[in-house]
Amino acid sequence: MIIEAHGLRKTFTAKRGRGKTEQVEAVRGVDLEVEAGQIFAVLGPNGAGKTTTIRMLATLIPPTAGTATVAGHDVAKEPGKVRENIGYVGQAGGVDENAPGRDGLVLAARLGGMSRKQAESRSEELLTSFSLTEFADRPIKTLSGGQKRRFALAIGLVNRPPLFFLDEPTTGLDPQNRANLWDEVRALRKQGTSVLLTTHYLEEADALCDRLVIIDHGLVVAEGRPDDLKKEIAGDVVTLRLGDAANEPAQALLSAEPYVREVRTEDETLRVYVDDGEHNLPHLLRALEAGGLGIQSISLDRATLDDVFLRHTGRSLRDAD
């Protein structure tokens, strides 16, 4: 295990003006186990405690309670040792805007212990692999968001850390840059680097990670491989629009069908979780017809992590912010 955390908690004292303070429980007891070589995602809505969790693991803030071992060292007792083994890219990127990216890379490499020559060749290597060579000598502030983010990644990786922390790595990136970044993260896994990333994009967690935890209000609500989590609730979702009056009878009727795992009402639509959707959709249609319920629209989709989130929190991740 490259990360092992037990009962991590973080309570902040927030100022409420005129000397009043308020205790904010950002993280209320998070357990995490990340195997070496995995891409591990922490998924949750804004304010769920993702960033606070990753900041505790990256030794930026001490936990209020609980323990965490990162790369074999305790975050509270040996933060220096932890820092030697991690790369960290925060939400804001954390590159010096005024300096050219190459200078930042060389500085980071030399701070990590490389000689000037080693640092320069390592920087060159990363500039090439992140396609940044042509921007290397321009001040970072003149670059686009995607280019900045790539520099942030390159600087974080310059010392070849065995573990890489990425806090919301694709927030604010356009789809093209997001896809590129996904490829870069996958390439890291190939080289044996472990990655812990936080995200509030379901697609990102689904497409990228080997395992994930879903957190909400500072607590882990689900943990596992994306496919297993989805299978737990059912393989497929049938989304039905029947008209308001028909929702309740349809819910009762469908819940009784043997292949239906669960029926949820969401606004004016019904979400019916079924096993083996392609095969059972005709049965479902027949059942509705037999009950005398007319269908306005119907669609069959694979269950997503949003369905997992919905199941565990009663809310959709899209509405949870």
Place this chain on the structure above:
Amino acid sequence: MFRHTMLFLGYELKLTLRNPVWPLFGILQPILYLLLFAPLVANTTVGGTMGDTLRLFTPGVLMMIALFGSLFVGFGMINEIRNGYLERLAVSPAWRPAIVLGRTMRDMLVLVVQALLVIGLAFLMGMRASAPGVLVMLVLMAATGLLASGLSYGLALALRDENGMSQIMQFFALPLILLTGIMLPMSLAPHWMQTVAHFNPLYHAVEAGRSLFDGDFTDGSIPLAFGLTLALGALTLTWSVSSMKKLAG
């Protein structure tokens, strides 16, 4: 530790050299004082010849550069806190005091170069000063820079807010300058004002500078100025370094 400090110093110096316009801009105001204010003083009864006036006036102008140049270095740091740059450094293998120390040394070096330019100009205008005195004065400049930039980084790390910081600077800077006797010697001031000025470390630095430029190394203001500036500099530097350490738990 020393290696990291030097790495940061080298990085910051390279950055300054990429854009040397700003430090040059920083001495524009003191230069205007030399060009437009010194002749005015020279014409009044207090001043003597132009050379005498400049010898009296230049140490004050130098302290003005040291104070104003260095007090504002912290502003850039607030932005670096906000965009996560310092945070990333804090969880890197970097020795954290080096982050502040490297910058402070850069600030001191920039000050010495600025001072040399101003002294060169004063020389061209007719000032003659003791060469060893000028050298010691440069060291005192650097020490004042240490004090002011330590204070500035400390404030930046503690407040993390440009507005609050500029208010505090305004509050301190003007009385410090007025009670230093940069424009006119404090000996012209009423007694109470002279008493107050004694509590201003910059006053002693300017007094020391004037003695040094006169080639008078026996004046008591010299050890007093060095002692005060170095002690306060050590204090502000310790403060900013410990605030830097607090950036990551």
